[in-house]
Structure formats: structure tokens, C-alpha cells
Amino acid sequence: MQEASISVYDHRPFFEKALRYGLHHGLIDDAKLAAIRTDAPKGMVQIARYFGTEFLRPELEKSRERIVNLISLHLEQDSEGDLHQAAALLRDNSLLSRSKAGSEMLKALLSMPDNSHFGMVDTAGFRDELIPVLARWTLKTLPEYQRELALRSEVQTRLEAAFWVAQKLGVARRELQAADTDTDAVIRTALLAHAAGMSLMPTWAQFETAVNQLRKQVQAGKKLLLGLPKGTPAEFRPVLQAALQNMVEQDLPKILDTSVKPRKLFIQSLNFLGRYYWLDDDGVEDISALDRAISDQWLKLTQRHTDDSSLITLFLCIATGTTRKTTLTETAAASLVRKIRKGSYNPQLASDFIREYAPHEHHNDYQTLWTAFVAETERDLKDERDTRLHEAMTALRLHCNLVKAAPKVTKVTKAAKAAKA
Numbered sequence: 001m002q003e004a005s006i007s008v009y010d011h012r013p014f015f016e017k018a019l020r021y022g023l024h025h026g027l028i029d030d031a032k033l034a035a036i037r038t039d040a041p042k043g044m045v046q047i048a049r050y051f052g053t054e055f056l057r058p059e060l061e062k063s064r065e066r067i068v069n070l071i072s073l074h075l076e077q078d079s080e081g082d083l084h085q086a087a088a089l090l091r092d093n094s095l096l097s098r099s100k101a102g103s104e105m106l107k108a109l110l111s112m113p114d115n116s117h118f119g120m121v122d123t124a125g126f127r128d129e130l131i132p133v134l135a136r137w138t139l140k141t142l143p144e145y146q147r148e149l150a151l152r153s154e155v156q157t158r159l160e161a162a163f164w165v166a167q168k169l170g171v172a173r174r175e176l177q178a179a180d181t182d183t184d185a186v187i188r189t190a191l192l193a194h195a196a197g198m199s200l201m202p203t204w205a206q207f208e209t210a211v212n213q214l215r216k217q218v219q220a221g222k223k224l225l226l227g228l229p230k231g232t233p234a235e236f237r238p239v240l241q242a243a244l245q246n247m248v249e250q251d252l253p254k255i256l257d258t259s260v261k262p263r264k265l266f267i268q269s270l271n272f273l274g275r276y277y278w279l280d281d282d283g284v285e286d287i288s289a290l291d292r293a294i295s296d297q298w299l300k301l302t303q304r305h306t307d308d309s310s311l312i313t314l315f316l317c318i319a320t321g322t323t324r325k326t327t328l329t330e331t332a333a334a335s336l337v338r339k340i341r342k343g344s345y346n347p348q349l350a351s352d353f354i355r356e357y358a359p360h361e362h363h364n365d366y367q368t369l370w371t372a373f374v375a376e377t378e379r380d381l382k383d384e385r386d387t388r389l390h391e392a393m394t395a396l397r398l399h400c401n402l403v404k405a406a407p408k409v410t411k412v413t414k415a416a417k418a419a420k421a
Contacts (some may be wrong), residue, residue, distance in 0.1 A: 014072035014086065014142070018079075022087030032091060039095040043067045047099070051135045066138040070102030071095070076142050077105065106137045109145065112152035113159055116183040118176060121159065158183045161236040165190035167359055168229055169201040170299065171279075185277040187243045188251070192276070195225050207278040211255060211262045218256050231304065251275070298357045302326060308369055309401040315350035315370050316400060327401045330393070337392045340381050347374045373399055 019036070022028035047070075048054040048063035075098065079085035089098065107126040110133055115121065126134075137145070162183035166176050169190055176186065193202060196210035217224060226248065228240050254265060254272070266272050302314060303326055310326035317324045320339050328336070339345075347370070354366045377395040386392055396402060 013068050014076040014081075015068050018075050018083055018086035018090055021083040022090055025084070025087070027084075027087040027091050036090070036095045040067065043096050043099050046096075047138075051131065051138075066135075067099050069139055070106075071098045072102075073142055073145060074098055074102035074105055077145070103134075103138070106134055106145070109149055109152065110134060110137065112149075113155050114152055116155050116158050118159075118178075118182070119180050121177065123177070157235065158187075158239050161239045162186040162190075164233065164236055165229060165240070166201065168299075168304070169193060169199070171201045173359065179277065181277045182274065184243060185275055187240060188247050188275060189277045190229070191226075191240070191244050191247060192255075194227070194229050197225065201277075201279055203279045207266075207276070208262045211266075215256055215258050219258070231306065298359065301357070307401075309399065311366065311369065312373050313400040313402075315353070315373075316396075318353050319347050319350040320344055321346075321349070327403055328396075330402055330404060333396050333400065333402050334389055334393060337381055337389055337396070341384060345381070 019028065023033065044060055044063045044067055045054045047066050048056075048059045051063070051066075052059050054060065054063075075086040075089055078089060078101075107130075110130050111126045113121045163173050163176060166186055167173070179186075189201070189207070192214075193210065196213055198206070198210060202210060214224060226244065228237065228244065232240060251272075254260065257265075266276055301324055302311065305311065305314075305326045313328055314324055314326050316336065317328075320336055321344055322336060322339070350370055351367060354363060354370065358366050377399065380386065380391040380395040383391060
């Protein structure tokens with residue numbers, strides 16, 4: 001008869017497990033243990049004061065639970081449950097810093113969106129109003145934290161995917177944040193607009209026209225262009241693909257049904273109400289109009305390229321006052337270097353361009369990208385000793401989008417052909 005195996009459940013906090021492991025395996029010595037014993041009461045008082053008062057015994061008892069749980073959350077999450085790594089974290093860092101790390105984990109979690117409706121998205125980050133919510137989370141388990149993190153991460157990805165497809169259609173982030181709609185509605189509309197060959201987010205009249213256009217294509221036996229927009233980032237593809245699949249299976253048969261007018265389907269049908277998004281026919285507010293104009297200018301100049309090489313090439317052209325391009329031939333790049341050495345190089349022009357036209361959410365990233373390029377290449381680009389432009393062109397090939405010029409095709413005149421014959 002086979003004996004039944006018995007598994008022992010270890011209910012100790014992960015902090016205690018890691019501490020005991022560290023002591024048993026020599027990772028934590030007596031001096032470190034003494035420092036932990038000194039820091040623990042300080043941390044308890046700080047936590048009690050933050051969430052209420054340090055002068056009541058029940059509050060101090062609660063803060064003891066909180067500091068142990070905060071440290072446990074951080075250690076187990078960061079080490080992925082590996083006691084050796086967790087003990088090393090305790091050894092190499094102060095106890096209070098591990099408690100703070102746990103607290104920052106929870107603050108970051110609570111600052112993430114938990115609703116995909118733009119009207120419900122809070123972009124203010126962690127603030128004092130969330131302290132009571134944080135107090136509850138300081139006593140939750142790691143699985144609870146991980147489940148909530150997964151849910152909020154999924155919402156965050158959907159929001160960013162909606163921002164991305166909206167930007168492709170010329171709608172700025174600020175305009176979308178003020179819209180009374182959901183991420184899925186924006187994504188569905190963007191996919192439908194893509195199928196209709198539209199380049200801007202439609203008004204209702206334009207949306208209705210696009211639907212009628214798609215219906216005519218199907219009636220004429222033409223295949224619909226259903227797919228994801230070109231250049232869709234990898235992290236957004238699962239979200240957009242799922243939305244596309246849902247739209248094809250549930251919405252498209254009704255959308256293509258010519259017996260139901262678009263207005264009745266999208267505006268008067270409860271099943272479709274709010275599933276799609278369009279701009280007001282009366283126009284948007286002045287600031288939204290400005291955002292759209294800025295976005296259109298950015299999309300036009302970048303030609304919708306988002307890779308670093310194309311952007312740096314564009315910024316470099318702006319900084320040198322040359323024709324704005326995202327790709328340069330090597331000949332044009334060499335000419336640009338000579339122009340720089342004659343003094344026609346003002347990196348601030350590119351920084352101003354980024355500040356004025358780049359999507360707001362990417363300002364810092366693009367400024368950092370440009371500043372790093374300038375600092376790294378300025379010496380090579382301006383070095384007059386590099387008469388053959390070897391170092392300068394090497395730098396540009398590394399950072400910019402350079403292509404070899406196509407060979408010239410010599411035209412042969414009729415007279416030349418006759419002479420040759």
C-alpha cells in the first residue's frame with residue numbers, strides 16, 4: 001500500500017524565512033542582525049505615524065504587521081521566491097530601505113489605471129487621498145498583489161494601444177483623455193478606419209461614409225483590408241489582434257448589413273451604443289484643434305517612422321537647416337558634415353522642434369535621444385583633422401538612417417544610338 005505524502009504548509013512571513021535562511025547559511029552576520037533589530041522599531045514608528053499615530057499601542061501593533069508584510073512583499077517579488085537572493089537583498093541593504101521598496105511597489109500599483117474608460121483614468125499618480133487604500137494593501141498577500149498587477153497592467157497596455165492607434169489617426173493624447181469613451185471603442189474605430197483607408201480619426205459624417213464605402217466594397221465582391229496598422233509595436237499586437245478578431249466575429253456582419261442604416265445601428269442600437277468613437281461634427285475645442293494640427297505636422301515630417309535612426313536623421317537635418325528627411329544618402333550625409341564644419345549646426349533647433357511638435361508623452365524620450373546623440377558625435381562631426389570624413393561618417397552610419405545612392409542611369413539619345421549603330 002502506497003503511503004500518502006504529506007505537504008507541510010509554512011505560514012511564516014517571507015521576510016522571516018529569508019532572515020532565517022541568511023542566518024543559517026552565513027549570509028547575514030551578527031552585525032547585520034543587530035542593525036535589523038535597531039531599524040525595525042524605527043520603521044514601525046514611521047509607518048504608524050504615516051497611517052495614523054505612533055502614540056497608540058494598537059497602531060504600533062498594526063505597523064509591526066505592516067513593516068513585516070511590506071518587506072516580505074518586496075523580497076518575494078524581487079527574488080521570485082528564491083530565499084538565497086532574498087537573504088542577499090537583506091544583507092546588502094538596510095531594513096528600512098526594503099520596507100520602503102515594498103511601499104513603493106504598492107504605490108506604483110495603485111497609481112496604475114484600473115479602468116479602461118478614459119473618463120475614469122487618473123493620471124495624477126499616487127497622492128494623499130490614496131493613503132487609506134495603501135493602508136489596506138500593506139496587509140495583502142503577494143498573490144493578491146500579483147493578480148492586481150496583472151489586471152492593471154492589461155488595462156495600461158490597452159490604454160497605451162488606444163493612444164497609439166489614435167495618434168496614428170492624428171488625435172493627441174490630451175484630446176483622447178478628455179473624451180467620454182472607452183479604449184476598446186477607440187481601437188475598434190481605428191481598425192475600421194484602417195480597413196476603409198482613412199488617415200485621420202473620423203467625425204460622425206466621415207465615419208458613416210466609411211461604413212457605406214465598406215458595404216459597397218463587399219457588394220462589389222472586393223476583399224476588405226482587415227488587419228493591424230503598419231508598424232504596430234509588438235507589445236500592442238495581442239490587444240489589437242484580439243479587438244480585430246472580436247470586431248470581425250461580432251460586429252462586422254451587422255456593420256456590413258445594408259438593410260440597417262449606419263445611424264440606426266451605431267447611434268440608436270443599444271448593442272452598438274458606445275462601441276465606436278468619432279469626433280464631434282461641430283469640431284473640437286481650440287486646444288484639440290491645435291493638438292491635431294501639431295500631430296499632423298509631426299506625422300507628416302516623420303513619415304510615421306518611430307525608430308531612433310529615422311528620428312535622429314530628421315533632427316540632424318533640422319539642426320543643420322537642410323531639407324527635413326528621415327533617410328539620407330551617404331553623399332548627402334557627407335555634404336551635411338561639411339555644412340556643420342562651416343558653422344551651420346544648431347542642436348537647439350531640433351530640441352525646439354521636439355518640444356513643439358513631438359507627441360507630449362514622448363517629449364522626454366526624444367529629447368534624451370537627441371541630447372545623447374549630440375554629446376556622443378559632436379567631436380567627430382566638427383573635427384577638421386578628419387579631412388576624409390572617416391570618423392564623421394562612421395558616427396552617422398551608427399546613429400542615422402543612411403542609404404547608398406542608387407546608380408545613375410545614363411540616357412541614350414536617338415542620335416547616340418544611331419552613331420553607335
